[in-house]
Amino acid sequence: MTTNDHSIGAETGYRRHALVSLFRMYEAVKWTLLWLPRFWKARSQLACLAAMSECERRDIGLTSCDLENAFALPIDRDPTEMLAQVVTDRRLRREH
Known part of the structure; x- marks a missing residue:
């Protein structure tokens, strides 16, 4: 009887592992x-920012150098996240 309980637990663990693997594969395919x-x-948003004047970009806390850095990021990284972080960091530095 103990052996049967052990095999049932192992089967449940295997199913859980299979479901987790399937979910991870689904997430990878979706991504x-x-x-x-x-x-x-993201690239169209960068193009809109690049089309702004230097004065407009300064109003939102960005410079042309920031945009150049964003365009230089690897294509699998979201440049808008990096730019948002730059703006946040600058605001925090000004407040302190």
């Missing part, structure tokens, strides 16, 4: 398929 739309959206 891969949705990568291109995210990439185009």
Whole structure:
């Protein structure tokens, strides 16, 4: 009887592991398929920022150098997250 209980527990563990693996595979496929739309959206947002004048960018806390750095990021990184962090850091430095 103990052996049967052990094998049932092992089977449950295997199923849980299989479900976790399946979920991770699903998330990886979803991330891969949705990568291109995210990439185009981020690049179009960068293009809009690049089209702004230096004065407009300064109003929101960015410089042209920040945009150049954002364009230099690897394509799998979201440049808008980096720019938001730059703006936040500058605001915090001004407040202190």
